[in-house]
Amino acid sequence: MTRTATELLENAARTLAPDPAANPLVPLIARGDASRDTLATLALEQHWVIPADRTAFLHLAQRTNEPDIAAYFETLAEGETLAGRHLESFAAACGIDETRTRAYDPLPGCQAYPSCIAWLALNASPADAVVAITANFSAWGGYCATIAKSLRTHYGFTPEACAFFDFFAEPSPDLDQKAASAVQAGMNTLNMEQAYRYGHLLQNYESLFWETLLQLP
Structure with a gap:
């Protein structure tokens, strides 16, 4: 039973995988060629993304009557809380203080992704949202693994400063299992055509996030 849901998720990940060229910034970071100002802006944008996604995940958990689907989104929300704590160390390593964080105006191209997550929280079937x-x-996760390695190798960041990216890069068998259980629980209402449509939107908005950062002066 769970294997069927797992295979469905694995196929969705393969089908919705972005073109390697869709993210022009991460290769620059990997080579150590991205500026520290760009890294700082990445941190500042994540200060907006993380709490927005957390709220959206909690709303998705509240909208479902399936305990396994609710548990999945609650786990995602808990993860955003932890990621937010790790983000502070990354931001500090980039020279960002609280005053700069409060004064920062977010970039629309970077905030399109969390806006889409919020739209899904309000409009999508929770089961479809799980897949997307x-x-x-x-x-x-792959982007974060690359960035974490480069921050150590090329930018001299400490493990604490890299923890935000390490957190998302590390495999999570427990989360994978919860995702499979959520999909299985929602199988009767799951609309794969819609789920893939939402997934394509998310992938494109994520590409826009990185492209926007790349265009900074």
């Missing part, structure tokens, strides 16, 4: 969001996490 889980597929997107596969690409995001």
